[in-house]
Amino acid sequence: MAPRTPTAPTAAARPVFQVGDQLELFVKEDLTLNGSYLVREGGYIVIPRAGRINVAGLSREEAEPRVREFLQKTQLKEATVIVERTPGVASGTGAVGAGPTGVPRVMVFITGSVPRTGAHAIPAPAGKSVGVYEALLISGGLTKFATLDKIEIFRYDASGRRRKSVIDMRPIMKGEADDPPISEGDIINVPEKVFGF
Known part of the structure; x- marks a missing residue:
């Protein structure tokens, strides 16, 4: 019986952000921080008034708390953060905008x-x-x-x-x-x- 490898499906289900990805950031408490951010050559995005935050190699579930903690240290007392790859530019995840059944x-x-x-x-x-x-x-x-x-x-x-x-x-x-x-x-x-x- 082959040994189980539970990490493989997790990696497939949670694609990581890569250099060149365009990310959408939404911060409920400060709408001026909202917008699209490019993951630059160094693996980071640059947020106005906050600075550089490394996100390359992180999944959405890992990037959101990192950005939240960074903003709470530099800008906001509380931060509700959503980070998502901009639709249409996902890397390595197949057709964007269509589910497994082909439904748009x-x-x-x-x-x-x-x-x-x-x-x-x-x-x-x-x-x-x-x-x-x-x-x-x-x-x-x-x-x-x-x-x-x-x-x-x-x-x-x-x-x-x-x-x-x-x-x-x-x-x-x-x-x-x-x-x-x-x-x-x-x-x-x-x-x-x-x-x-």
Whole structure:
């Protein structure tokens, strides 16, 4: 009986960032840090006002806490960080934007009051748009502390800048309003209710 090698599937499931990758960074507490960052020849990205952070050879699960700790030391008291390879430039992971069954997928980044934050490849069959509420359900739903009337969508405009829009999810959940379709690269932030004492 051949010895088990548990590390192989883990490596396949968690591709690492490499020099030349374009990474998308989202920091909930400081939107000025958001943007695309190139992994440079030295294996690092350069974040304005923060400096160099080495990410080459790290998986997303390893890079996110490193960036968070670095920002908390240099810029912020608290940092909620998402780091993801920009869709379409993944290295060594096969066809980007299509799942194992060949169904097209839309990559969105979800943060805030949800059970599973991070990047989500949402199945989007050809000819069918997927709404924001639908995408949140597919990715794990909302927590009981979610602020439903102030869901924030950060989306690239024609000039390449991210613009924020706010939607009220309550009429959508009741079937009284259309569910606005998601777009590739959207950041969906679900704020948490603030309780006063």
